[in-house]
Amino acid sequence: MQIVSVATTPFNDQKPGTSGLRKKVTAFQKQHYLENFVQAIFDSISAPKSATLVLGGDGRYYNKEAIQIILKMAAANGFARVLVGQDGILSTPAASCVIRKYQTYGGIILSASHNPGGPDGDFGIKYNGNNGGPATETVTDAIYTVSKSITQYRSVTAPDVDLGKLGEQKVGDMLVSIIDPVTDYAELMESLFDFAAIRALLAGGFRIQFDAMHAVTGPYARDIFVNRLGAPASSVMNAVPLPDFGKGHPDPNLTYAHELVEILYGDNAPDFGAASDGDGDRNMILGKHFFVNPSDSLALIAANAHLVPGYQSGLAGIARSMPTSAAADRVAKALGIPCYETPTGWKFFGNLMDAGKVTLCGEESFGTGSDHVREKDGLWAVLFWLNIVAARKQSVEDIVLEHWAQFGRNVYSRHDYEGIPSDAANGVMKLLKDGFTTLPGKQFGSYTVDFCDDFSYTDPVDGSVSIGQGIRIIFTDGSRIVFRLSGTGTEGATLRIYLEAFEPDVSKHKLDAQTALAELIGIALQLSELRSRTGRDAPTVIT
Ligand code: G1P
Numbered sequence: 001m002q003i004v005s006v007a008t009t010p011f012n013d014q015k016p017g018t019s020g021l022r023k024k025v026t027a028f029q030k031q032h033y034l035e036n037f038v039q040a041i042f043d044s045i046s047a048p049k050s051a052t053l054v055l056g057g058d059g060r061y062y063n064k065e066a067i068q069i070i071l072k073m074a075a076a077n078g079f080a081r082v083l084v085g086q087d088g089i090l091s092t093p094a095a096s097c098v099i100r101k102y103q104t105y106g107g108i109i110l111s112a113s114h115n116p117g118g119p120d121g122d123f124g125i126k127y128n129g130n131n132g133g134p135a136t137e138t139v140t141d142a143i144y145t146v147s148k149s150i151t152q153y154r155s156v157t158a159p160d161v162d163l164g165k166l167g168e169q170k171v172g173d174m175l176v177s178i179i180d181p182v183t184d185y186a187e188l189m190e191s192l193f194d195f196a197a198i199r200a201l202l203a204g205g206f207r208i209q210f211d212a213m214h215a216v217t218g219p220y221a222r223d224i225f226v227n228r229l230g231a232p233a234s235s236v237m238n239a240v241p242l243p244d245f246g247k248g249h250p251d252p253n254l255t256y257a258h259e260l261v262e263i264l265y266g267d268n269a270p271d272f273g274a275a276s277d278g279d280g281d282r283n284m285i286l287g288k289h290f291f292v293n294p295s296d297s298l299a300l301i302a303a304n305a306h307l308v309p310g311y312q313s314g315l316a317g318i319a320r321s322m323p324t325s326a327a328a329d330r331v332a333k334a335l336g337i338p339c340y341e342t343p344t345g346w347k348f349f350g351n352l353m354d355a356g357k358v359t360l361c362g363e364e365s366f367g368t369g370s371d372h373v374r375e376k377d378g379l380w381a382v383l384f385w386l387n388i389v390a391a392r393k394q395s396v397e398d399i400v401l402e403h404w405a406q407f408g409r410n411v412y413s414r415h416d417y418e419g420i421p422s423d424a425a426n427g428v429m430k431l432l433k434d435g436f437t438t439l440p441g442k443q444f445g446s447y448t449v450d451f452c453d454d455f456s457y458t459d460p461v462d463g464s465v466s467i468g469q470g471i472r473i474i475f476t477d478g479s480r481i482v483f484r485l486s487g488t489g490t491e492g493a494t495l496r497i498y499l500e501a502f503e504p505d506v507s508k509h510k511l512d513a514q515t516a517l518a519e520l521i522g523i524a525l526q527l528s529e530l531r532s533r534t535g536r537d538a539p540t541v542i543t
């Protein structure tokens with residue numbers, strides 16, 4: 001084996017976020033670009049010589065090429081072994097599962113999550129530590145520091161690995177184990193959920209439709225729903241991962257998963273529908289002609305967790321991101337367990353889970369999960385719902401309506417304005433920040449402002465403080481409007497408006513969320529001057 005050191009110059013890139021580095025494929029293809037980032041990871045994580053890594057991705061364009069590059073660099077950087085998903089495939093939650101199960105030093109996941117793929121699409125890379133979760137801030141800071149001073153990267157000259165062939169191969173002195181990407185994950189799911197009950201539900205004629213959106217969950221869904229649970233093959237659609245995700249936008253929401261939504265709202269609709277995103281960590285849950293808001297989904301999962309074998313012994317606590325509705329807080333209160341409100345992003349949940357403070361966590365952005373891994377987990381949420389339906393023998397809609405009758409309904413919606421010019425977005429946020437001190441006590445229609453702030457969070461585990469996490473306008477009845485800039489977009493700025501109103505009156509629970517929130521939406525537009533400042537008269541995506 002020949003180790004080569006290649007001279008390079010700092011790529012001086014943006015600091016990787018909690019979801020790693022995301023950029024256009026063309027940026028990653030620039031000479032030394034991917035290599036620089038990978039070397040920056042290796043220089044930052046101080047892996048011992050015996051270390052094992054996990055490596056895989058969501059199958060998007062450039063996935064396999066990147067894996068070959070990373071394997072040669074891992075060999076040159078002294079790793080003993082790399083576990084690689086067959087054909088380069090590993091969903092994000094499956095990678096987290098494999099890191100934990102085999103107690104590896106960490107893992108590299110290649111994905112830009114729900115962002116479109118293909119030669120003109122996005123690519124991404126992130127490092128997860130030995131707890132299976134996204135790298136800590138200390139590691140991402142170190143990677144960023146190296147990126148500004150890097151002068152060389154190391155690689156070996158070796159032939160490419162056959163990614164399709166299960167079993168052991170070698171790159172230089174390093175062992176490469178090509179593993180089945182599904183088995184470990186599917187076994188974990190079988191250990192948590194009542195597969196026999198779900199199998200009986202499906203055998204009894206309950207019809208499901210799962211949309212893998214041409215992304216990574218296809219093979220997982222086929223193995224779990226079809227092979228292990230006995231659903232017909234046709235119940236998994238768009239099941240083959242494609243490098244460009246079939247030119248779609250693999251984000252399971254009402255806009256981008258419209259193919260599935262049309263089926264669930266059509267004639268002869270199945271009883272249950274679900275979709276997941278590019279890398280398999282998000283989920284959307286639908287009943288027949290019914291949409292389950294992700295904030296409600298978290299609350300319902302918590303309220304019904306005692307019906308699921310893996311959670312029968314109770315929950316330590318629940319965590320939700322700040323913009324997620326307070327529906328879960330009501331359940332936590334009833335269960336007598338703590339509910340934590342964290343900034344947006346999964347890393348805050350990881351700390352709480354590692355410390356044993358929470359079992360379940362979720363975000364309004366179609367992310368739900370538990371301490372079984374350290375990432376959010378799309379198929380886990382789908383199985384959780386199927387287990388609940390199998391145990392309660394009710395429709396999805398009836399389960400949700402009963403929940404609202406018991407706890408009240410936190411009517412909720414998110415409006416996204418995507419790809420707006422950055423100055424316009426920053427202008428809106430500045431206007432709100434400058435103006436919010438004067439708002440408390442002011443009345444807008446039937447709402448009176450109670451307090452406003454720019455959300456900040458002190459981590460109860462490590463004491464770290466995160467500021468500037470979103471502007472909250474909270475009204476005296478607990479209703480809220482939150483404004484936040486997205487941290488994950490790659491084009492212009494995305495402004496998110498989160499709207500929430502509490503409705504205890506059962507007779508109004510069937511109202512459509514947009515109708516129920518119309519007054520709050522009007523107030524949000526008035527306060528933010530959003531239309532005049534961005535020239536947009538409607539959101540790009542409404543959830
Ligand atoms: C979005 C979601 C957030 C999620 C993140 C990664 O981030 O809103 O909840 O954790 O993707 O999946 P944002 O674009 O809002 O910064």
Ligand code: ZN
Nearest residue numbers: 113114279281
């Ligand atoms: Zn994702």
